[in-house]
Amino acid sequence: MVSKIVVGRSAKSEFMTLPAAMTGPPPYPCRRRQRKDHGMSAAPSYRRQRHLLGGADGRGNRRGTLLSRTLRPPEHRHLPVGPAVAPLDEDSREPRMKRLLLASLIASALLPAAARAADPTELTVMSFNIWGGGANDGKPVDETVAAIKAVNPDIVALLETQPEPDPCDADNCVPTGASVAKAIAERLGYFHYDQTKRNPALWGGAILSRYPIVQPTANDLGVQIDVKGRKVFAYSLHLPDFPYQPYQLLGIEYGPAPFFKTADEAVAAAKAARGPAMDLFMQDLKAADGADAVFVFGDFNEPSHLDWTEAVAKAGGQPLAVAWPTSLRMTGEAGFLDLFRVANPDPVQKPGLTWTTTSEPSDPSDHHDRIDFTYGRAAGLSVLKAGIVGEKAPEADIVVTPWPSDHRASMAVVRF
Structure with missing residues (x-):
């Protein structure tokens, strides 16, 4: 569990409150932003429909991927401990201690970069679906920056960096306008990379980093980052959201998708919907072989098997237990840790819902869930803390108002 406080109170905390079945994906771009009234609720469903295409011109070729250096932040120097030295006798302690310190400093300076980089690295990472940088709800990009x-x-993956068309429904939801990633990066003083290639795992994404971005992966799903001499890879994914299996299980109308009664039906449909995108990611993941650390962020548009458990179903949090295939591939086949669930192992007490901020949990035309993830993989990786960022407590551990997105964000602090 993570704690929270309000600025101005005396309690100490690590978090703060600040102002501020289908056979496969359909052949059209879609998002669960379909506005409908199918007799279940007077409030419109805010689930968005979108996938498959990641750009504005509708072609499958790459449109000039952007690798941009914005304001470069200061380097954080790392002074490692030098090699061990034999003990000294008591009567000459002071001068010899000075010589010891000098020898240590010289030895540290002479160490190659790879050896110095072996010191533990601590990073704060974040996954944030920014909903067009607030543009889809008429909000300024400054709210997203806040x-x-x-x-x-240190690293933040941004999803939905481009505005969506109006209407945005199952028939058409190709992103419109320019990405706001560069503007956000400039305000933060970060390096940034816009993911402009089109494939089933992308929809208007970007990766921002406090550290230099070296190069992208072949399928545009990730980048290599130089973190004080250590090779780190960051991937940002936006997986297809149609058909959306939680709706199919709960009888919530969403496009031409059938309703399900069993977990097996939901799993089969989820594999068909997101399997091709995950296969593409697994190909791109090979570029990170030998890296010091790998992080995967994104709007997966599918819950986790760690959340839809028997215990959660018994508590009424989900309709039944489901072994969701995408999260199983991430934690099994790919060997990643779900950073939020490592720090918050009880899904009954800490569900960590990221979808959605635009309706109440009691709204029968929607279903709140955790579909935005931060995954990590590294030798000796430890999760120091992890939480949800959003518009109000108790859903969010870090509360920011006004809140610009229909998703809450996920964050974690790790060491490796």
């Missing part, structure tokens, strides 16, 4: 500053991440 939400990111509240976390002060």
Whole structure:
């Protein structure tokens, strides 16, 4: 469990409150932003429909991927401990201690970069679906910047960096306008990379980093980052959201998708919907072989098997237990840790819901869930803390108002 406080109170905390079945994906871009009234609720469903295409011109070719250096932040120097030295006798302690310190400093300076980089590295990471940087709800991009500053991440993956068309439904939801990633990066003083290639795992994404971005992966799903001499890879994914299996299980109308009664039906449909995107990611993941650390962020548009458990179903949090295939591939086949669930192992007490901020949990035309993830993989990786960033407590551990997105963000602090 993570704690929270309100600024101005005396309690200490690590978090703060700040102002501020289908056979496969359909052949059209879609998002669960379909506005409908199918007799279940007077409130419109805010689940968005979108996938498959990641750009504005509708072609499958790459449109000039952007690798941009914005304001470069100061380097954080690391002074490692030098090699061991034999003990000294008592009567000459002071001068010899000075020589010891000097020898240590010289030895540290002479160490190659790879050896110095072996010191533990601590990073704050964040996954944030920014909903067009607030543009889809008429909000200024400064609100998105404020939400990111509240976390002060070293690496942040941004999803939905471009506005969506109006209407945005199952028939058409190709992103419109320019990405706001560069503007956000400039305000933060970060390096940034816009993911402009089109494939089933992307929809208007970007990766921002406090540290230099070296190069992208072949399928545009990730980048290599130089973190004080250590090779770190960060991937940002936006997986297809149609058909959306929680709706199918709960009888919530969403496009031409059938309703399900069993977990097996939901799992089969989820594999068909997101399997191709995950296969593409697994190909791109090979670029990170030998890296010091790998992080995967994104709007997966599918819950986790760690959340839809028998215990959660018994407590009424989910309709039944489901072994969701995408999270199983991430934690099993790919060997990643779900950073939020490592720090918050009880899904009954800490569900960590990221979808959605635009309806109440009691709204029968929607279903709140955790679909935005931060995954990590590294030798000796430890999760120091992890939480949710959003508009109000108790859903969010870090509260930021006003809140610009229909998703809450996920953050974690790790050491490796």
